[in-house]
Amino acid sequence: MKLRSLTFTNIKFLRKFSSEASPHPYTQSARDGNVQLGTKPRILITGSHGQLGYGVAQALRKSYGRENVIMSDIIKPSKRILESGPYIHADILDFKNLQQVVVTHRLDWLIHFSALLSAVGEKNLSLAMKVNVEGVHNILELSRQFGLRLFVPSTIGAFGPESPRNPTPNLTVQRPKTIYGVSKVHAELLGEYFHHRYGLDFRCLRFPGVISYDTNPGGGTTDYAVQIFHDALTTRHHVCYLRKDTRLPMMYITDTIKSICEFMALDSSVLPQRTYNVTAMSFTPEEIADSIRRHIPSLEVTYKPDDRQKIADSWPQVFDDSEARTEWGWEHEYDLDKLVDIMITSLRPKYAS
Numbered sequence: 001m002k003l004r005s006l007t008f009t010n011i012k013f014l015r016k017f018s019s020e021a022s023p024h025p026y027t028q029s030a031r032d033g034n035v036q037l038g039t040k041p042r043i044l045i046t047g048s049h050g051q052l053g054y055g056v057a058q059a060l061r062k063s064y065g066r067e068n069v070i071m072s073d074i075i076k077p078s079k080r081i082l083e084s085g086p087y088i089h090a091d092i093l094d095f096k097n098l099q100q101v102v103v104t105h106r107l108d109w110l111i112h113f114s115a116l117l118s119a120v121g122e123k124n125l126s127l128a129m130k131v132n133v134e135g136v137h138n139i140l141e142l143s144r145q146f147g148l149r150l151f152v153p154s155t156i157g158a159f160g161p162e163s164p165r166n167p168t169p170n171l172t173v174q175r176p177k178t179i180y181g182v183s184k185v186h187a188e189l190l191g192e193y194f195h196h197r198y199g200l201d202f203r204c205l206r207f208p209g210v211i212s213y214d215t216n217p218g219g220g221t222t223d224y225a226v227q228i229f230h231d232a233l234t235t236r237h238h239v240c241y242l243r244k245d246t247r248l249p250m251m252y253i254t255d256t257i258k259s260i261c262e263f264m265a266l267d268s269s270v271l272p273q274r275t276y277n278v279t280a281m282s283f284t285p286e287e288i289a290d291s292i293r294r295h296i297p298s299l300e301v302t303y304k305p306d307d308r309q310k311i312a313d314s315w316p317q318v319f320d321d322s323e324a325r326t327e328w329g330w331e332h333e334y335d336l337d338k339l340v341d342i343m344i345t346s347l348r349p350k351y352a353s
């Protein structure tokens, strides 16, 4: 308790200092992403054509209005995305265009999803450096200039083999061995630095593998936990690129969306920290296969570990998110069996014919 009130005092002092020191003319009115009383925030989501973007946009639109939440990416939108609400082209490597987007759309909050995930990042190092490192520099500077409330997701991949793996606490050694993980630690530290130095309202949740049925994962180490459902409902045979006993933290997308919406809605002053672990469950390929067999008893799994095994072996097995639970009330809803039930029920009609 003592530590917490000390943190609040420091944050108040640093805010005062940073607003006096702020050199940018746009920052004053919109400091900390505070939206004028009685108005709803206008929100941009970068990289929103990926696995997380659509669901988060739909949930935010429910709370803040369809026109106030703008999806963006560098790829042509699907019909579903186009029809769901505003969607624009925004390349996070084009800083000038990002500035125009903020001004034109009068933005208050920024949810930054653009990234190359762990497995894809290892195969495209220079692009990963650009998107995950340079892109984050642009987003932080943009948010500082315009006083945006900024959300940047991090990951279990921000930890490495030297971190305690079962459980992995909120604050511990972080020595990741992938460019994805290194870029996420870089984003966490820079975001917290901008918060302390300039009062930027930076917020970060470290997610486990996210599982969804209506969007596809973008090339991560945890993707098997989505593919196994499609295989179970079609060929009844899944070839798993991880060993059967590889335990990783995971979460159903509804819980991911809930965590982001709840975390972003909090008043900045109630947050003792800026970066939190959040999770829902941990399982191995063998355990998820067993749970799926409650619906599809004939499912077979063959194990052929590839390069992703090494990544998984360096990541947390069980994620300790107790600080998110005690400090701002994080609660998950889906455990393993509930996740499997909803995935099977939702995907079955797609393959019924």
Ligand SMILES: NC(=O)c1ccc[n+]([C@@H]2O[C@H](COP(=O)([O-])OP(=O)(O)OC[C@H]3O[C@@H](n4cnc5c(N)ncnc54)[C@H](O)[C@@H]3O)[C@@H](O)[C@H]2O)c1
Pocket (backbone or CB within 6 Å): 046, 047, 048, 049, 050, 051, 052, 053, 072, 073, 074, 075, 090, 091, 092, 093, 112, 113, 114, 115, 116, 117, 131, 153, 154, 155, 156, 206, 207, 208, 209, 210, 211, 216, 217, 218, 219, 220, 222
């Ligand atoms: N999905 C997960 O399991 C998971 C877990 C932990 C953290 N996260 C984080 O959440 C965020 C979203 O993840 P996701 O699974 O939706 O990712 P994804 O790979 O599905 O989507 C990323 C999007 O970024 C876009 N992008 C790439 N380069 C860009 C550029 N130059 N400008 C603008 N957009 C660009 C891509 O087109 C893509 O649509 C990422 O930062 C990721 O690290 C995801």
Ligand SMILES: C[C@@H](O)[C@H](N)C(=O)O
Pocket (backbone or CB within 6 Å): 117, 118, 119, 154, 155, 156, 157, 180, 207, 208, 209, 210, 219, 220, 221, 222, 223
């Ligand atoms: C864990 C998460 O960051 C992502 N699904 C990946 O495996 O890369």
